[in-house]
Amino acid sequence: MGFPPRELLDLQIRNRADQQEPDWHKRYAVRSGIEGTTCEVPHGHGMRHCR
Template identity: 60%
Template sequence: MGFYPRELHELLASARAEQQTPAWKSRYAMRAGVESTINEFVHGHGMRRCRYRSRDRAHAQHVLTAIAINVERISAQAPGSPGHHPRQPTAFQNYLDHRGLPRPRKWRATGLTRTPRFPTDSASDRAR
C-alpha cells in the first residue's frame, strides 16, 4: 500500500469534495448522457474503426450510423409514451383488415424472405 504525496492527496481531496456539490452533479449528468450515447455508438455499432479512408466517406458513415441509432431509439419507445405517434395503416393493411385477413406486424414474422432487388443471372447469361 502506498501513500500519495501531500500535494496530490490534497488535490484529490478537494476534487472529491467538489464532486459532492449539486453544481458538479448537474454538469456530470449531462456528460453521463453523452457518454452512454458514445458507448452505444462505439460498442453497439462498431465505430471504433472506420470502414473508409476518405474524410467524406467516413463522415457519411458516421452520419448514417447516427441516423440508425436514432431510428432504433424511436422504434424502442413504448406505444403509450408521450413521444410515440402510431402510423396510419397503409392501403394494403386496410385491404387486409377489410377482408378479415391477418396481417403480421413485421414481414420477418411471416417466415418469407425478401425477393432480391436484382434478379440473379439466368442460365442464358451464364452461357455467354
C-alpha cells in the same frame, strides 16, 4: 504500500468534496449523457469493426 504525494492527496480530497455539491451533479449529468452516446456507437453498432 505507497502513499501519494501530499499535493495529490489534497487534490483528491478537494475533488471528492466538490462532487457532493448539486452544481457538480448538474454538470456531470451533461457529461454522462455524452459518454453514453459515444460508448453506444462502438459497442451497440459494431463500429469498431467497420471500415
